[in-house]
Amino acid sequence: MRRTLLKFLAAATLSLSAGAAVAASCGNTSAGFDAWKREFAAEAQRAGVGQRGIDALMSAGYSSYTIKVDRSQKGVKYPLDEFIRIRLGSVDGFAAQVRKRRDQNPQFFRSIEQRYGVPAGILLAIHGMETGFGRTMGNVPVVSSITTVAYDCRRASFFTPHAIAALKMVDRGMLSPSQQGAAHGELGHTQFLPGNALRYGVDGNGDGRVDFYNQFDALASTANFLRQKGWQPGQPFGQGTANFRVLNEWNAATVYQQAIALVAQKVG
Template sequence: MIRLLSRCALLLALLTALPASAQDRAAIEQQFRTWLEQDIWPAASANGVSRTTFDSAMGGVRLNWDLPDLVPPGSEATTPKRQTQSEFGAPGRYFRGVSGDAAIGRDLARRHAATLARIEQQTGVPGRILLGIWGRESAYGRAKIPHNVFEVLGTKGFMATRAPYFREELIAALQIAEAGHATGPLRSSWAGALGQPQFMPSNFLQYAADGDGDGRADIWGSVPDTLASIANYLARHGWVSGRDWGFEVTVPASVSCSLEGPDQGRPIAEWEAMGITRVSNRPFPDHERNGEGFLMMPAGRNGPAFVVTPNFYVLKDYNMSDLYALYVGHVGDRIQYGVGDFSAPWGAVGKMYRSDIAAMQRGLEGMGHDVGGADGLPGFKTRRSIGRWQEATGRPATCFPEPGMKAHLIR
C-alpha cells in the first residue's frame, strides 16, 4: 500500500510538472512577442522595413525550441555541457563526399562554361573554386533548405548564445523581404543561411550579385547569380587573381610541423629550399615561387600537408574551417585537372572526445601556449602548440592530439 502511494505521488508530481513547463514556455513566448514589437520592429522600421512586411514576416512566427544553442530567459548557457561527450571526428571524414561532388561539378563546369569564364574574367576567381563552394554549400542547389528564416533568426536573436549577432541578421532578413529579392518564402538553414551560396542575410545585402543581367540578385533560383555572388564575395575579401589556393607537399622530418600557420609565411621558394617538395614531383610554378606561402598540416604529421597561398585564407573567410577551405580547393582541382585523392593518406585517430581535446588545450594554455581557445577543436594554433610542447620535452613532433597526451597535459 505504501509502495502504491509512493508511485501515485511520483506520478502526480510528474503530471503537475508538465503544465508548469508549458506555462514557462508560454510566458517566454509572450516575452518573445513583446521583444519583437518593442525591439525588432523599431530597428526594422529605422532600416526601411514597412509595417506590412514586418507583420507578414513575423506575424505567425513562434519560437523554435528544437534549434541548437538556445539560452531561454532566466537560464544559463548549457551548450558546453551538451558538447562535453561529442566525439572528435578524424579530419579524413570530412572528405568522404569529395568524389561525388567533383563528378557533378565536372558536368556543371561544361554546362555553365561560358558563365564561369565570364565571371572569372570579371573577378579573377577561377570557376572551379566557385563550383567547389556551390557544391559544398548546397549540393549545387539540390539540398533541401527547410527552415523559415524569420523563425530561425527570431528564435536565435531572442535567446541564443550569440543573440546580438542573430538579431542583426534578423533585421537584414527583413530588409531582404522588404526589397522583394526572393520570389517565394525565405527558407534558410538552421543557422539562418540563405539560398544556394548559403549567405547570411547581411552577406546577401553586401555581396549578392546579378550574374544574368536581369536586374536582380536571385541566389535562390539563378545559377549565374549564385556563381556571381560567390565570386563577388571572394573578390571583395581579397582573392588574388592568378594565384592558386595551394599545393599538396611532402614535408621532410627536418622541417618542424610547428612552422604551420598564416602568421609564419615565407616565399614559396624558401619552403622549397628547406626541402619541401610538391607531391607531383614537379617544381612549384615560377609565378608562385616568389609569392608568400604558408605551411598547412590539418592532421599534423598524421595526414596530407600543404603549402597554401593567401587565397586559402580568403576561402576561410567564407567558412572559418581549415578543412572547409581545403575541401573547396581540392574539389576544384578534381573538377578542372582530374586529380584523385591526396597522395598522403589520413592516418587513424585514436578515440577522443572534444572535452578531452579542450582539457589538453587548457593544459597547454597553462604552460603559456596560445592554442586559439579551449574549444575542443585542434586548429593550427593548437596543432603547432602541441608540436612545440613535443619538441620542448624531447618527443617526436606530430603536431596533432593523441589520447596518450592527456596524462601529460591534463593536470
C-alpha cells in the same frame, strides 16, 4: 548545408544595425517572442526597414527547431579524410560532378572568372558542399529562423544585423516572407546569411534582380563575396596561400577549406 560556422561574417554586417537607439529585450524561451517582435519592429524601422519587412516580422513564428540546432552545435572535428568521406564521398567523384556542371555552362563561368577572378571549381565546390548543388536549401522559414536567433540571448548581438537585413530583403523583393532556408537563416544555393546576401548579392543572370534561389545569382554573389574579401585573381589557392586564407572568410573549418581547394585543384 552549412551549419557549424556562424561567426566568420560579423564584422561585415554590424553596420546594418546602425541607428538602433535601444535594442529589443532578448529571451531564452518562446514565451517572450511576441513581445520582442513588437520591440524589435521599432528597432528595425529606425534601421530603415519598411512596411513589407515589418509585416514579415510580425508574421514570423518562434522556431524551436532553430534553437534545437543552435544548442547542439559541436563544430567540425573530423580529420580531413573522414570529412571528405562524409561530405563528398571522394575528391575524384565530387570533382567529376563539379566538372560536369561547369561544362554545362562554360560561358557563365568564364564570365564570372573574368569579372571576379574566382575559378568555377571553387564556386561549384562550395555549391555542392553547401546544398548538394541546390538539392537541399533548407526547410525553415528564413524570417522566422533569423528572428528567433536574433531574439535568443545567446547570440542576439551577432544575429540582429542579419535579422534586419532579412527584413530589408523582403522590402526590396529579394526574399519572400515565407521563403525557406537553413536553421540559422542561411539562404539560397550557397547558404548566405542575410546580412551578407544584402551586402554582396549581385545579379548573375542579367534579369535585373538578385535572387539567391537562382543558382546563377548565388554563384556570382559567392564570387563577389570572395573577391571583396581579398581573393587574388590568377593566383594559387592551395593550403598556405593568400587565396586559401580567403576561404576562411567563407567557412572557418580548416577541413572545409582544404576540401574546397582539393576539389578545385582536381577540376583544374
